[in-house]
Amino acid sequence: MSTQQHPRFPSYEFSLPPWVEDCLPGPGHTFATVEERMDLVIRLAHINCERQTGGPFGAAIFNLESSTLVAPGVNTVIPSRCSLAHAEMVALALAQQVSRNHDLGGPGMPRMQLVTSTEPCAMCLGAVPWSGVRSLVCGAREEDARDAGFDEGDKPAHWTSALEARGIDVLRDVKRKEANNVLRAYLGSGGDLYNGGGGSGRAVGRTVPPGCGSG
Ligand SMILES: [Zn+2]
Numbered sequence: 001m002s003t004q005q006h007p008r009f010p011s012y013e014f015s016l017p018p019w020v021e022d023c024l025p026g027p028g029h030t031f032a033t034v035e036e037r038m039d040l041v042i043r044l045a046h047i048n049c050e051r052q053t054g055g056p057f058g059a060a061i062f063n064l065e066s067s068t069l070v071a072p073g074v075n076t077v078i079p080s081r082c083s084l085a086h087a088e089m090v091a092l093a094l095a096q097q098v099s100r101n102h103d104l105g106g107p108g109m110p111r112m113q114l115v116t117s118t119e120p121c122a123m124c125l126g127a128v129p130w131s132g133v134r135s136l137v138c139g140a141r142e143e144d145a146r147d148a149g150f151d152e153g154d155k156p157a158h159w160t161s162a163l164e165a166r167g168i169d170v171l172r173d174v175k176r177k178e179a180n181n182v183l184r185a186y187l188g189s190g191g192d193l194y195n196g197g198g199g200s201g202r203a204v205g206r207t208v209p210p211g212c213g214s215g
Pocket of ligand 1: 088
């Protein structure tokens with residue numbers, strides 16, 4: 001019997017661009033308000049565009065008992081060659097690794113909050129209840145993302161009340177204008193659109209393509 005030295009399929013790891021660490025305050029820094037938390041994820045979204053390490057989306061998980069950062073996330077779809085790598089998914093995956101728990105709402109866990117620079121797309125919305133976070137805070141609206149060329153996917157019309165029925169608080173429009181400015185800047189800069197279903201292009205002088213995932 002031979003031992004297989006090289007697996008047939010590669011592994012995949014959610015990871016952050018190296019610059020992210022330099023943009024974060026030290027461990028233990030408190031983010032007392034939702035506005036401060038939103039400022040961080042908007043800054044991550046903005047720098048992610050500037051450094052060309054992904055799309056114009058930032059997110060982070062916060063511990064609501066200590067008001068501290070658990071894990072940040074930025075969109076890395078194109079560089080990591082993975083359509084799952086939306087900012088929210090990266091932040092959730094890293095927060096679960098930091099917490100050594102697949103369930104951020106599990107027994108003994110502090111209440112956790114997902115803060116995202118743009119409202120979650122259909123994929124990230126689906127991930128929210130399974131993640132165990134108890135609170136969702138959003139900056140730009142999904143229509144802002146659509147106006148910039150990104151597709152939010154097929155979401156239930158009453159997604160906020162559906163989350164709240166599961167005990168997850170939803171707060172929208174926190175620094176919406178500032179968050180939308182990052183999307184508009186990306187639109188103006190000709191940033192890559194990472195479309196699903198074969199669509200692709202640049203964000204300047206184009207019509208909005210179908211299947212362009214946001215987040
Ligand atoms: Zn998403």
